Amino acid sequence: MELSSREKLAWAAAKLFQERGYHGVGLSEVLKVTGLPKGSLYHHFPNGKSDLALEAAALAHREMTRIIEEAFQDAKTYQDGATTFLFKLAKLFEIMGKYTGCPVSEILFAGPDEDVFRQKSAEYFDAWISLIATQAERLGQPADLARAEAERLFVTLQGGWTLARARQDGDVIRNLRLLLFPT
Amino acid sequence: MELSSREKLAWAAAKLFQERGYHGVGLSEVLKVTGLPKGSLYHHFPNGKSDLALEAAALAHREMTRIIEEAFQDAKTYQDGATTFLFKLAKLFEIMGKYTGCPVSEILFAGPDEDVFRQKSAEYFDAWISLIATQAERLGQPADLARAEAERLFVTLQGGWTLARARQDGDVIRNLRLLLFPT
DNA sequence: TCCAAAATAGACCGATTGGTCTAATTCCTC
DNA sequence: GAGGAATTAGACCAATCGGTCTATTTTGGA
Numbered sequence: 001m002e003l004s005s006r007e008k009l010a011w012a013a014a015k016l017f018q019e020r021g022y023h024g025v026g027l028s029e030v031l032k033v034t035g036l037p038k039g040s041l042y043h044h045f046p047n048g049k050s051d052l053a054l055e056a057a058a059l060a061h062r063e064m065t066r067i068i069e070e071a072f073q074d075a076k077t078y079q080d081g082a083t084t085f086l087f088k089l090a091k092l093f094e095i096m097g098k099y100t101g102c103p104v105s106e107i108l109f110a111g112p113d114e115d116v117f118r119q120k121s122a123e124y125f126d127a128w129i130s131l132i133a134t135q136a137e138r139l140g141q142p143a144d145l146a147r148a149e150a151e152r153l154f155v156t157l158q159g160g161w162t163l164a165r166a167r168q169d170g171d172v173i174r175n176l177r178l179l180l181f182p183t
Numbered sequence: 184m185e186l187s188s189r190e191k192l193a194w195a196a197a198k199l200f201q202e203r204g205y206h207g208v209g210l211s212e213v214l215k216v217t218g219l220p221k222g223s224l225y226h227h228f229p230n231g232k233s234d235l236a237l238e239a240a241a242l243a244h245r246e247m248t249r250i251i252e253e254a255f256q257d258a259k260t261y262q263d264g265a266t267t268f269l270f271k272l273a274k275l276f277e278i279m280g281k282y283t284g285c286p287v288s289e290i291l292f293a294g295p296d297e298d299v300f301r302q303k304s305a306e307y308f309d310a311w312i313s314l315i316a317t318q319a320e321r322l323g324q325p326a327d328l329a330r331a332e333a334e335r336l337f338v339t340l341q342g343g344w345t346l347a348r349a350r351q352d353g354d355v356i357r358n359l360r361l362l363l364f365p366t
Numbered sequence: 367t368c369c370a371a372a373a374t375a376g377a378c379c380g381a382t383t384g385g386t387c388t389a390a391t392t393c394c395t396c
Numbered sequence: 397g398a399g400g401a402a403t404t405a406g407a408c409c410a411a412t413c414g415g416t417c418t419a420t421t422t423t424g425g426a
Contacts, residue, residue, distance in 0.1 A: 005373075021293045023206035027414065037375045038415085044373085048415060099301070101292060105345055109284060110204045110293075118282070122349040151346075152362045159342030162288055163334075166305040179335045188403080209383060220405045221385085227403090231385060 006044040006055075008034045014056035014107070018100040022053055022110040053107050054120065060103030061124045065131060067092070072135035081135055082153055083177045089157065090164075090173035098168040102161055129154050156180055189227040189238075191217045197239035197290070201283040205236055205293040236290050237303065243286030244307040248314060250275070255318035264318055265336055266360045272340065273347075273356035281351040285344055312337050339363055 003011065012033045016025040027049055031038060045051035071088050075081030104124050111117040133150035137143055156176050164172035186194065195216045199208040210232055214221060228234035254271050258264030287307050294300040316333035320326055339359050347355035
């Protein structure tokens, strides 16, 4: 499909930021990858790099939301859904190249110290956890446990991704299911 | 106590890198904080920023090793030790200011793409996990479970720290014990 | 077809980056 | 105290940073 210039920039930025973080990527690199001139970037993102980063993070957030929904959609049990989720993310981890970090935190934690960045990261994380909790409840988890299960999954995934990154091994993410659901 | 110039530089670098990551900190800032001139930096760290980062990461690694040992030293059970460990880190998180990331990953993941950086991160992480596993075994965990418990603690902590950072709340780390040891 | 708005194009800017190099100074040993 | 090594001091460098600005081209509705 044909992406608009704005979308091209946001996608390229998201990918690059995930690899080397906010400060590790220069605008020149984003422009080189997209083949667009600087004028376009500042036309679509008047506030420059910070605007671009916020849009890239929002993009990553929507993508993660989509993955969560897809993973739990056809699941028979919460455990099934969570496992599918882990496998989808392991695949994503491998596709991205084995050096990338969590989209949101790589972009938002290192960004300019404006408070917006940190607030967004909390907002996105909480949205993911709530979404998982909803799915957990739908799949029969007791209401008072669903939220705790969702937080456990999020926290385990976040930490597991980091370990996977260090070891350069997507299976670390797949094997998280053994930590979450001991047999 | 009086720190050598080399130590001053490494400590300052470790702190700054944890706040804003490898690329987010300029050498000028490290020099300003320490009050040392550029000549000193390149005398003690001939390869400049990357040398400094490796030393800062090594410093953080030794510090984490020390904290793990202290936490489990007087523990009666593995659960006690793990809880003490979480509380110590929550305290550390709060002392550092509520924006800092995992010492090692902030420094090593974003660093220059030389493979040394990534290798070191895997080495340090595995060392922590092994150390925890040893303590778990010493405190009566079955040998075949000790390693799994250690990985669970590491992964949970790593993810929990990220969530704590987003929410700016050290209690997130303290409450990880409820995820690890449901009552 | 025409015209205004949207978008692209890229030269240019000051500031800062990591890094080099030489001189001055401090420190330790004989 | 003399001499040599270790360290400090900071001027200087090319390259890159994020950002601004003006001109040109493309586009879409009247």
